[in-house]
Amino acid sequence: MIGYDRRMIDAAGLRVMKAIADEGSFTSAANALGFTQPAISQMVRRLEQRTGTVLVERYGRQVRLTEAGQVLARHAVGVLAALDAAEEEITAIAGLRAGRVRLQAFPSSSATLVPRTLAILKARHPDITVTFTEAEPPESLAALRNGDCDVAVAFAYEGGDLGELEEDLSLLVTRRLMDDEVRLVVPTTHPHAHDEAASLADFSGEEWIAGCPRCRGHLLSLADTAGFRPNVAFETEDYVAQLGLVTAGLGVALVPDLILNAAKHDEVAALPLSPASRRQILAVTTPDLQRVPAVAAALDALCEAAGSDPKVSPAELVGAKA
Amino acid sequence: MIGYDRRMIDAAGLRVMKAIADEGSFTSAANALGFTQPAISQMVRRLEQRTGTVLVERYGRQVRLTEAGQVLARHAVGVLAALDAAEEEITAIAGLRAGRVRLQAFPSSSATLVPRTLAILKARHPDITVTFTEAEPPESLAALRNGDCDVAVAFAYEGGDLGELEEDLSLLVTRRLMDDEVRLVVPTTHPHAHDEAASLADFSGEEWIAGCPRCRGHLLSLADTAGFRPNVAFETEDYVAQLGLVTAGLGVALVPDLILNAAKHDEVAALPLSPASRRQILAVTTPDLQRVPAVAAALDALCEAAGSDPKVSPAELVGAKA
DNA sequence: TGGTTTCCATAATGATCGGTTATGATCGCC
DNA sequence: GGCGATCATAACCGATCATTATGGAAACCA
Known part of the structure; x- marks a missing residue:
């Protein structure tokens, strides 16, 4: 069995979408996340072909999220918060602030x-x-x-x-x-x-x-x-x-x-x-x-x-x- | 700037931890996820060295989650549900069942x-x-x-x-x-x-x-x-x-x-x-x-x-x- | 209007990730 | 005391995901 059921959305993708929504452009999203601009560009492209959906609407030199893109950006908030919570709990245990x-x-x-x-x-x-x-x-x-x-x-x-x-x-x-x-x-x-x-x-x-x-x-x-x-x-x-x-x-x-x-x-x-x-x-x-x-x-x-x-x-x- | 702030927890890791918690062993977790056993083994190892925490306690030929591991498995439920919800919403849009x-x-x-x-x-x-x-x-x-x-x-x-x-x-x-x-x-x-x-x-x-x-x-x-x-x-x-x-x-x-x-x-x-x-x-x-x-x-x-x-x-x- | 700036896209490249198969070590069981 | 089940490890390989370098087009400005 090949077992290739790779999930089409991951946390990194959501974080990128949210950054684009917040910042309004690939470039500033990249800056906000500490990446370079092409990284964002490719990330979006990969996400789009994995979901089979247009996520970003490029008009001229500006970008806007499509409805599907906005959906992802919206869900990103909750997912990333949960992830942060888990991470915090782990580091608390590691740092003997919990356990x-x-x-x-x-x-x-x-x-x-x-x-x-x-x-x-x-x-x-x-x-x-x-x-x-x-x-x-x-x-x-x-x-x-x-x-x-x-x-x-x-x-x-x-x-x-x-x-x-x-x-x-x-x-x-x-x-x-x-x-x-x-x-x-x-x-x-x-x-x-x-x-x-x-x-x-x-x-x-x-x-x-x-x-x-x-x-x-x-x-x-x-x-x-x-x-x-x-x-x-x-x-x-x-x-x-x-x-x-x-x-x-x-x-x-x-x-x-x-x-x-x-x-x-x-x-x-x-x-x-x-x-x-x-x-x-x-x-x-x-x-x-x-x-x-x-x-x-x-x-x-x-x-x-x-x-x-x-x-x-x-x-x-x-x-x-x- | 190198920009290497890679998140230590991702959705795939959470899914693996949850599977281990549910199934009770690496092997059956692997089966449940459609992977092979070594994949789980390495995934856990990577997760452990990324978090700097012991997540799984190996005793003899059985494995158990440590407290930190249980924390991850617990958070996995919410994160994966949110991810599924996002995915469903996207496919609904793609399939004209929404939009x-x-x-x-x-x-x-x-x-x-x-x-x-x-x-x-x-x-x-x-x-x-x-x-x-x-x-x-x-x-x-x-x-x-x-x-x-x-x-x-x-x-x-x-x-x-x-x-x-x-x-x-x-x-x-x-x-x-x-x-x-x-x-x-x-x-x-x-x-x-x-x-x-x-x-x-x-x-x-x-x-x-x-x-x-x-x-x-x-x-x-x-x-x-x-x-x-x-x-x-x-x-x-x-x-x-x-x-x-x-x-x-x-x-x-x-x-x-x-x-x-x-x-x-x-x-x-x-x-x-x-x-x-x-x-x-x-x-x-x-x-x-x-x-x-x-x-x-x-x-x-x-x-x-x-x-x-x-x-x-x-x-x-x-x-x-x- | 034409140069400059500022975007995004693409190409080439390389490191790492994340899977595979094959194999080994060890525990628990009959 | 062999056997089966389980996890660990090694070798390998493709996809992912970042980088730098470069190009093209739109917006801006004098």
Whole structure:
């Protein structure tokens, strides 16, 4: 198929017709548009043969629009205005005078990281609208893949001591925001409460309080390495509840620093693990979205809120398969 | 000056963005528009680098519009609709389903020629709007030159027997509608009332009734050729009044056939002149307007109303200088 | 009236645009 | 793990759309 259904009127043509109508001659229309006179002359000729209509009446050395020509000049106003509006809207987005970022972050980051990010963003680019939704990494990444989200703040536990992440990050780009140390939280009355560090094997007999599914998986993985299978007595995704349970002496729990720094925990002891275990806090987006100004601004704000200088540690690593 | 202010958004681009939004993929957008897939791919790329903005988010093998892309797709609707409207209006004019003709004709043609023309036009193209104004040739031609008129119906006396016309017809095209024989009108009581033909010199002693300035000029010219200077006793542009004056025996007059065929004139005799004198009835327009469908239709109708087959006698002679 | 100016038209030229076909890379699916 | 669908890229090609240079005709003016 040849597929030659070329439209007979285009925006450029309309603009020329309007200029002729306004200026009254080809020459001054050309000047007004920044073209030379023959350009207008040919443009009109092309338009006339495309429409199969006489658009301009040449009488002597003056030109006048025919009825058809006036029709085009009249429509030009609306079309060009709409085009300008579109262009303006685009440049507004490009210049961060407009735009939208849809952010999804996991619950425990909502406490400090996200509010700080939103504040930075608001101060720096007050005209872009930021949407925030709380979601665990599996859901936020799904939303990202699905096009319902621009930036996902996720976390990934390190498997053993190698930085292998358990999510499927193919096709996505990640930006490392911070490392979040995981600590063992025990009641202050616990015999090991004042140790320098905690070796997990020493707590194999405890009752355990587990968090979200992935956190629970991480606990099981660490315990397995330490050679035991933890007795999980309680499960709750609410870290404040976890700390409450520990305070009440109902068990011990693994809690990341990000939580401990945000929530009050006077009546529990948070011991560093030995060997240490961390999770990475990551900002995730797609290669294309990364180049959208509003998204880029959000990523920068996230890095800044996380304390890592966005200029120094872009740390863009494309994740390998899970 | 280089004058490179090329607009960053054009109608074609908008159409492509809208197609992508509607179809959900480059390939089906290409099918919908009758293009191949790479055409869409490149079009998007060009648009993106012209706007300096990411318009499409490629994730895996699916594509989605970014916010900026959605902006374009949204504006596309209005712009394309306006463009279609303009196009439709043009083709309506081209197809005589719309359009306008502004006709100006000299008074004595209003009697028969113009009404017949309007009737033909109305029957044949009921959707075009015809405007009619009565005006003597100098004014109607001025209107034509001025752009206030599309077709002027004028008359031109032949100077002597050569077809030299006294109007400035440069830059205009004329279409000969009919030849109008000029007769000498005398009261039926006149001694020469029943002659076969009238030799002008025989009436040098009469009192004359003159018409419009150009008709008066024609009378003077003919009389001059016949060797006398007519005694013009009355002047009126109203031919009916002229006939009335002749009937009352107040003088003689030169009256063209066009009038005699339309007005009652029982009580006067209309003698052919010897040598004969004619005036040409002409339709005048500009070369460009001539090609406008509605104008062409009007010209055809005029020819038909005048009794000359428009197909056989186009008689397009570009007038020389006066 | 005849020269000058001021228009528009045309020709020759070149860059870019905007399509094509052919081909490659990659994701998702069975 | 091949296969099909999808987008990207390369090479090519014609039409578009601008340029400069030039011509002709109309209007203007002394």
